[in-house]
Amino acid sequence: MGTLTAEERHFFRSDVNARQSQRKQRTPQGHITEAAREIPVHERCDVLVLGGGPSGVAAAVAAARSGARVVLLERYNHLGGLSTGGLVIWIDRMTDWQGEPVIQGLAAEFMDRLGADAIAGPPRKDWGSQDPDAAAHWGLRTAAFHGVVTHSPTIDPEILKGVYHQMAREAGVDLILHGWMVAPIAEAGRVKGAVFESKQGRRAILAKVVVDTTGEGDLYAAAGAAFDSDIDTHEIHHCINTSWLFAGVDMQRWLDFRARQPEAFSGFMARGREEIGSFEKPIVSWRNDVATFLGPRKSGFSALDVDEMTQVEWESRKSMAEHLAFYRAHAPGFEHAWIMLVAPQIGTRHGRRLVGVKRVLRSGWDAGAVEDDEIGISPSPSPRFPNISVPYGALVPETLDGVLAAGKHIACDTNSHGFLREIPQCWLTGQAAGTAAALAADSGVLPRDVDVKRLQALLSAQGVPLRQASVAVPA
Template sequence: MSDTPTGRLFFQSETFRVEASSARIRHPRVTARHLTEPAREVPIHAECDVLVVGGGPAGTAAAVAAARLGARTMLLERHNHLGGLSTGGLVIWIDRMTDWSGQLVIRGFAEEYLARLPRDAIAGPPREAWGSRDAATAAWWALRTAAFHGTVTHSPTADPEWMKATALEMVIEAGAEPLFHAWGAQPVMEGGAFRGAIFESKQGRRAILAKVVVDATGDGDLFHRAGAATTADIEEADIHHAMNTSWMFGGVDMEAWLRWRAGEPEQFAEFLQRGREAHGQFDKAFVSWRNDVALFMGPRMTGFSAVAVDDLTEVEIRSHRLMRAHLEFYRAHAPGFAGAWPLLSAPQLGVRHARRLVGAGAVARAMWDGRVSPDEIGVSPPLSPRFLNISIPYGALVPAQLDGLLAPGRHLSCDATSHSFLREIPQCWLTGQAAGIAAALSADRSITPRSLPTRDVQRALLAHGVYLSPEVTALAA
C-alpha cells in the first residue's frame, strides 16, 4: 500500500508500508528465554588516540581528519570496504553540496574526496552551471538528479568502486589504520566515559582502547549500548524512515529512457501504474555516472525497524525479489532497457533512520531561518529556496551526558524534520570531518570533547578547507 506523506514532511516520495501481519514473508521470533554468558577475558587488540567505529562517509572523514592532525587513529569497519551507504549501499547519487545561490558550502574532505575521483568516474553539472535557474538547463539536469526547484545544484553521481578505492587511499595516506571485518559490538566504559570498544571478528571478541571514540555506526550502536539518551520520533510515511536494498542494471541506454520519460509523460505515468499493478511495489530508474548503468534506489519500504534483525532480513528478501521483478518488467516495457542485465545488488542495506543522539546541542526546524550557531562546525544547504543555509552546531555531535565520545553522521542530535537532510552523504562527510578534528584535539590535550574550546575546532576546520559562516570565520581568525 502506498502512503502519502503529510504534516511536517517536505518530501513527497512514494513509500510502501508492509503490515506486521500475514503480509510478512517471515515472522519475528519472540522468546522470553535467556542464557547466561560466563565472564571471560577479552584480549586488547590495540591502543590508540582516536578510535572510529564505522567506515561510512562520516567515519571515513573522521579517520582522515584525526590522523592528519597526528592522532594515532584506528578505523573499525564490518564490511570489506569504506564509504558505507555511499558505496556499499549504492547511494551513488551524492545530494546537494551547493546552496540555492550555487555557492559550494560543503567543502573540506568532501570537496577533496570527489576531486580525486577519475573524470570518467563522476558525472554532474559543470561548476559554471551551479545555481543556474535557466529553465531549459534546469529541466535537463532535473532528469539527471542534479536540479531541484528550478535550480541546478552540485549533486553528482559517482562510480562506487572508485569511491571505495579513493576513500581507502585517503585513510592510509593520512596514517589512519583501517581494520576490516570487525564489527563494533560494545563500548568500553570507565566512570561514565568511553575508553574504547569491543569488536567481534574471526578472532572472536577483542578490544581497542582509545582516548576518544567516534561512533560513526549510523545507527548509534555504541552510544545506545552505553546508555546515552536517544530519540527515534519519525513518521513511518516519511521516506527518511524507509529501508530497501538498492541495485544497478547494466546494458541499458539511459539517454533513450530519459528522452521517453520527458517526451511522453502520459506513457511514463501509465508505465509506472502498470508496474504497481503487476508488482505492488515499483520504482523508477535513476541515472548513474555512465549512460549504460541504471540505478534503482527503491522501492522504499516502511513498517520495519532498522535495529531488528528479523526486519532487516525481511527487507533484504523483498528487495532482491523486487530487483528480479523490475528487471523482467523493464526489459519488456521500458525504452532503453531491452538488453538490461543485473549488474549489482547493494552489499549494504539502505537504512535511512534508526535512532538519533540526544546531544548537548541539536539542529532543529527553528534554525532554518539563517541563524548562526556560535559553535558552528559546518553549513548545510536547506531543503528548498524558501529557507536559508543551516548552521550545524558542535553540540549536535556531543552526548548530553556521556564523555569521551563524538557521534557524527546520520545519528547526530537533531529533530526528525532536520534529519531529512542531515542524513545525506555530504552532511555525513561534513560532520565526520568535524568529529575527527575534535577527537584528535581532545586526545592530544587529554580533555573530553565536551571541554574542547569550540574556537579551536573552528580554526582547525578552516585550516582544512571547511566552509563556515562569515561571522564564525571572522571570530575564529
C-alpha cells in the same frame, strides 16, 4: 511547529511503501549468562572511529591529518558504508540555492579525487544556474531541483571505495576491516574504547576519544547515551530497502522517453504500480549503460531488528526481479537490462538519533540562525529556507563522555534528519568529529570541553566554509 501545514512539515515525502507482510514473530527462548573473561587489547590509540561509512572515513582522515593516532574499525571488506556498499551513488546537494559550494573540505576532496570517468554531474560553471534548459536537462539527472542546477553528482562506487581507502592510508589511519564492534568499554559514564569480534575472536581497542559512526548509534546506545527513535511515517527519512543496479541499459533513451512522451511515461508508471505495487523509477548513474534503483522505499521495518532486516532483503530482491521483468518488457532503453549488482549493504536510513547537547530542529529552518558552535553549513531542503547551521553540540551526547557521534545518527528532529542523513552532511559531521576528537585527545580534555573557537579555526583551515571561524590557527 504547531502552525505548520502538512506540506510545510513534510519535505521528503516521495513514495513511501507501507509494510506489506509480517515477519515471523520471534520471542526470546530463555536467557543464558555469559561468563566474564580476559580479552587481549588489540590496539591503543588516540581516536577510535567505529564504522567506515562516509562519516567514519571523514572522521578518521580528519583526525589522522590532525596528528592523532587513529584506528578505524569497519565490519565489511570496504570503506564507504551506504555511499559505496549501499549503492547510494547519488551524492546529494553540496551547493546552496545560489550555487555556492557550502559542503566542502574533505567532501570536495573525495569528489575531486574520483577522476572524470567516475563522476557525472553539471560542470562548476552551471551550479546555481536557473537557465530553464539547463535546469530541465539536469532535473532529469538528479542535479536540478526547484529550477536550480545543483552540485549533486552520481559516482562510481568501486572507485569511491578506492579513494576512501587510499586517503585513509595516506593519512596514516590504522584500518581494521572485517571487525564488528560489539560492546563499549566504559567506566563512570566515560567511554574508553570498544570490544570487537573478528576471526581472531574478541578483542579490545582502547582510545582517548571514540567517534561513533556506525550509522545506528550502536556504541553510544550500548554505552547508555539517550537517543531518539521517533520517525515521521509520511517522510522517506526512515524507509529501508536494498538498492540495485541494472546494466546493459540506454539511459539516454529512457530519459528521452520520460521527457518527450509524458503521457506514455505516466501510463508506464501507472501500469507498473498496478502490476508490481511498490514501483520504482530508475535514476541516472555515472554511466549511460547503468541504471540506479534506490527504492522501493519500505516503511514499517526496523533497522535494528535482524528478522525485519532479513525480510527487507528478501522483499528487495523479489522486487528487483519483478522490476527487471517489467522494465525489459516495457521500458525504452531497458530491453537488454541485466542485474549488475544488488547492494552488499542494506539501505537503512534511520535507526537512532542521539540526544545531544544541541539538536537541529525544523523550527529553526526559517530563521536560519548561525549557531555559535557552527561546525558546518548544510544546504536547506528548499529555496524557501536559508542555509542551515550545524552545531558542534549535535555531535556531543547530552551526558555520556569520551565519545562523539557523526553521520546519520546525530542529534536532530525527524524533519531535519531528512537532509542531515545525506552523504555530504555525513562527510561534514565526520570531518568535524574527527578534528574535534584529535583536538580533545591532544589537549587532554573531554570532547564536550573542546575549545570550539579553535575547532572552528582548524576546520576553516581545512577548507570547511564556516561563518564563525575568526581565530587563526597557530603554525
